[in-house]
Amino acid sequence: MRYLLISICTCLIGCVSYVKKNNFKEVTITDKVVYNPYFSDNSKDYVYKAKIDVYNKSFGGIFIVKKIAEANHRVVFTTEMGSKIFDFTFHNDDFKVNYILEEMDKKLFLNILEKDFRLLIRENVSIFSKSVKGMSEMLETKILGKKYYYAFKQGKLNSITRVKMGKEKLQLIFSDISDATAKNIQILHHNIKLTIKLKSIN
Amino acid sequence: MRNILYILFLIVTTTVHSQEKMTTAEAAILKEKVKSQAAGTKTITSDFVQYKHLDFLTNDIVTKGNLAFKTPNLVKWSYVEPFVYSVIFKEENLYINDEGQKSDVNLSSSKLFKQLNKLIVNSVKGDMFNTDEFKISYFKIKENSDIHFIPINKKISKYIKAFHIQFNSKGDVIEIKMIEPSDDYTRIVFSNRVLNKTVSDAVFAH
Numbered sequence: 001m002r003y004l005l006i007s008i009c010t011c012l013i014g015c016v017s018y019v020k021k022n023n024f025k026e027v028t029i030t031d032k033v034v035y036n037p038y039f040s041d042n043s044k045d046y047v048y049k050a051k052i053d054v055y056n057k058s059f060g061g062i063f064i065v066k067k068i069a070e071a072n073h074r075v076v077f078t079t080e081m082g083s084k085i086f087d088f089t090f091h092n093d094d095f096k097v098n099y100i101l102e103e104m105d106k107k108l109f110l111n112i113l114e115k116d117f118r119l120l121i122r123e124n125v126s127i128f129s130k131s132v133k134g135m136s137e138m139l140e141t142k143i144l145g146k147k148y149y150y151a152f153k154q155g156k157l158n159s160i161t162r163v164k165m166g167k168e169k170l171q172l173i174f175s176d177i178s179d180a181t182a183k184n185i186q187i188l189h190h191n192i193k194l195t196i197k198l199k200s201i202n
Numbered sequence: 203m204r205n206i207l208y209i210l211f212l213i214v215t216t217t218v219h220s221q222e223k224m225t226t227a228e229a230a231i232l233k234e235k236v237k238s239q240a241a242g243t244k245t246i247t248s249d250f251v252q253y254k255h256l257d258f259l260t261n262d263i264v265t266k267g268n269l270a271f272k273t274p275n276l277v278k279w280s281y282v283e284p285f286v287y288s289v290i291f292k293e294e295n296l297y298i299n300d301e302g303q304k305s306d307v308n309l310s311s312s313k314l315f316k317q318l319n320k321l322i323v324n325s326v327k328g329d330m331f332n333t334d335e336f337k338i339s340y341f342k343i344k345e346n347s348d349i350h351f352i353p354i355n356k357k358i359s360k361y362i363k364a365f366h367i368q369f370n371s372k373g374d375v376i377e378i379k380m381i382e383p384s385d386d387y388t389r390i391v392f393s394n395r396v397l398n399k400t401v402s403d404a405v406f407a408h
Contacts, residue, residue, distance in 0.1 A: 043260065045261055045263075047263055058303075066258050068258060080265070081388070082380070083382075083388075
């Protein structure tokens with residue numbers, strides 16, 4: 001019982017402190033849903049030069065996202081010379097591996113990529129709370145029971161952060177934003193050595 | 203009636219544009235021409251435009267660059283637009299320069315990747331007429347030739363369903379198309395191809 005109370009307290013302190021730590025003040029929610037516009041246009045091909053650092057290995061390639069229909073995206077990674085490394089389909093909650101290079105076909109790695117890319121392309125998420133600081137907004141959301149903060153600066157989504165016990169576990173950082181396209185995207189894992197950097201090339 | 207006419211029109215147009223199979227004699231002449239051209243080629247420099255076709259995309263992904271080849275098997279493949287990236291195929295290594303960040307990959311432990319790289323190097327010269335490795339079909343498009351190489355090795359065909367190489371009337375490679383098992387493909391169109399001009403070894407230094 002004592003341990004349970006301690007863990008609840010730790011959790012509460014942790015959860016509160018992330019918003020407070022960043023000097024944000026909670027306000028009343030006005031919108032029910034937060035919207036990520038960066039992969040939402042089905043007339044666009046989203047093409048990025050990618051750099052993936054995983055543990056001590058580093059490799060580059062071309063990262064492609066296409067919205068096929070509502071809640072339906074293709075996410076493909078190829079080498080610069082055009083050979084496919086992986087090809088995924090996201091359709092609602094379904095995830096299909098159309099192709100993956102044998103050497104990379106590891107369940108753990110696939111799970112991480114699936115979660116990262118699902119978060120990247122997810123357009124609408126329900127808001128639980130809203131905090132503000134000057135022109136910045138922090139919207140607390142939950143995806144599959146996990147806490148994510150959507151941070152906006154001057155009306156533009158500039159990061160999505162997964163927080164556990166007040167600590168950042170995963171961050172998607174969007175920068176150089178124009179016409180609902182983030183020209184630079186970073187996917188940073190804080191608990192494993194995995195970083196994906198994307199730079200728009202079209 | 204209008205629909206029938208439309209279908210007929212389509213069939214006729216397709217037939218006009220479709221390729222014609224070469225006769226055995228024509229195929230033998232081309233093979234000899236390419237082999238002797240490849241044998242006499244000490245260096246190649248060329249510009250290229252690469253079109254990556256993925257069926258679900260609205261437009262192909264276009265990248266541009268240049269290529270340098272020096273006998274026996276040095277190849278440098280450089281992209282200059284829309285990013286700067288080069289890869290040197292040298293012995294059993296790949297030397298990569300990704301916007302200034304250098305790395306290398308040793309292929310000696312992977313027979314498959316060695317074979318795939320040999321294919322890339324050979325396709326630059328066009329000399330892939332090895333019937334142990336490929337099922338080969340010969341076509342004509344006007345004065346040019348379009349040769350389809352289908353890998354026999356099952357491990358290779360998991361990566362590449364077919365290579366289509368187009369040669370001009372002199373037997374120079376003008377286009378390479380690498381088709382994946384999914385039918386998505388990479389098409390590389392060469393231009394400003396110069397043979398046997400001095401290419402310094404420094405070009406292939408990492």
